[in-house]
Each structure stands twice: as C-alpha cells, then as structure tokens.
Amino acid sequence: MSKRGYHHGNLKQALVEAALMLIESKGPTGFTLSEAAKQAGVTPAAVYRHFEGREDLIAEAARQGYEIFADVMQYAYEKGQPSALAAFEATGRAYLAFARKYPGHYIAMFESGISVNRTPELAAVSARARGVLDLAARDLAAHIPEAKRPPAAMFSAHIWALSHGVVELFARNSPGTQSPFSPEDLLESGIGVYLRGLGLIAPDQ
Incomplete structure (x- = not known):
C-alpha cells in the first residue's frame, strides 16, 4: 500500500479518513491504531505524530x-x-x-x-x-x-x-x-x- 498521505503532508487527514471507514465497518471500538495506520498506508509509529491514542483519533x-x-x-x-x-x-x-x-x-x-x-x-x-x-x-x-x-x-x-x-x-x-x-x-x-x-x-x- 502506498504512503501517499504521509508523503503529501496530509497524514492527519488520511488517518481520520481511515478511521471513518473502520468506524463504519467495525464500530468505534472495533479497530486499533495499527489498523488505521495500515489503512492510511503508514507505519503505526507515524500515527503518534498527530494522535496520542485511538480516542484522540x-x-x-x-x-x-x-x-x-x-x-x-x-x-x-x-x-x-x-x-x-x-x-x-x-x-x-x-x-x-x-x-x-x-x-x-x-x-x-x-x-x-x-x-x-x-x-x-x-x-x-x-x-x-x-x-x-x-x-x-x-x-x-x-x-x-x-x-x-x-x-x-x-x-x-x-x-x-x-x-x-x-x-x-x-x-x-x-x-x-x-x-x-x-x-x-x-x-x-x-x-x-x-x-x-x-x-x-x-x-x-
């Protein structure tokens, strides 16, 4: 999966959009930050540039x-x-x-x-x-x-x-x-x- 969101300086929004897709399919407690990162095409560590945890996302x-x-x-x-x-x-x-x-x-x-x-x-x-x-x-x-x-x-x-x-x-x-x-x-x-x-x-x- 490409890391377009990160490279284009839009990591935060890419993660939000990934979270929205996961929320729709799995519910607000049915996914992890790692899944959101994978959906957005970035490493789990990159998530913490913008969010302290899933609840913040x-x-x-x-x-x-x-x-x-x-x-x-x-x-x-x-x-x-x-x-x-x-x-x-x-x-x-x-x-x-x-x-x-x-x-x-x-x-x-x-x-x-x-x-x-x-x-x-x-x-x-x-x-x-x-x-x-x-x-x-x-x-x-x-x-x-x-x-x-x-x-x-x-x-x-x-x-x-x-x-x-x-x-x-x-x-x-x-x-x-x-x-x-x-x-x-x-x-x-x-x-x-x-x-x-x-x-x-x-x-x-």
Whole structure:
C-alpha cells in the first residue's frame, strides 16, 4: 500500500479518513491504531505524530463531523426562513439526512463514548450545532404565550432526542427494528404530534 498521505503532508487527514471507514465497518471500538495506520498506508509509529491514542483519533473524526453537521443545520434553518415552523422542521430533517450521508462521522459523534468536552475545539463546534436547533426552537416557541412556553433548550432537546431515536432504531438498519413507515415519515409525524401538543399547529381534521 502506498504512503501517499504521509508523503503529501496530509497524514492527519488520511488517518481520520481511515478511521471513518473502520468506524463504519467495525464500530468505534472495533479497530486499533495499527489498523488505521495500515489503512492510511503508514507505519503505526507515524500515527503518534498527530494522535496520542485511538480516542484522540475518533475525537478528531467527531470534531470534523460536527463541523459538517453544524453547517448542514445552519443551511436547513436558513432555507426554512422566514417561516419559524418551516425552519424548525427543516432542522429535524437535516439531522436525519446527515446521519444517512455521514455514518462514520455520526457514529464518532454520538456512539463512540467520546465526550464533546474532550477538547475545547470539539466542545465549541458541538455547541454551534446544538445552537442552531436551539435558535429554531426559540423562534417557534415565541408563538406560544409566555406563561405556557417551554424553555427553548428543553424544546430543542425533545426534538433532538426524537430525531436521534428515529435514526438509531429505523434509519441505520438496527436488527429487528424494521418499521412499516419510512424514517422521514416517522420523524415528520412525531414532530407533528409534539408541535400539536404545544398548540403550534392545528389538529388534524
């Protein structure tokens, strides 16, 4: 195997991309640094030029994933404007779309056990991603009388949990959890039930 990543001065990114492939195929704890090095075409010793261990490598994959995720969420939010409802619903769909398109990043971010507070950079970008959904929730919650208005952070956390559950159970082919409905339909209907409960959309006729 060639050592193109090393010779071209891109060893760090080559290792991240190797890790993402291994995370997808073996899970975040199913590979070693030596395997990542072999996949990237370098010696195991070369890995330590950039990473102290496997967890640091996965944390960098997660950081890069959050960068993409934050951009995807921001784009969805802006595309839904000026409607607060459309912007909020778009961020929920963006979560599902991201998980499907970037499974390695998604696993590194949400299933690896790596804390978002592992590094300041990871903490900052994860907060940026979460901030978009919080903003969308705050915009929409402004339409609820203040006395009945849930905290925006709680509002967004409920939708984040719903989106994550749909992804985990039905969008990533978990064994024994096939649904007669598509993940998109499940997420849309779930968000609809939630928003009806808050009085933000009219009941079905």
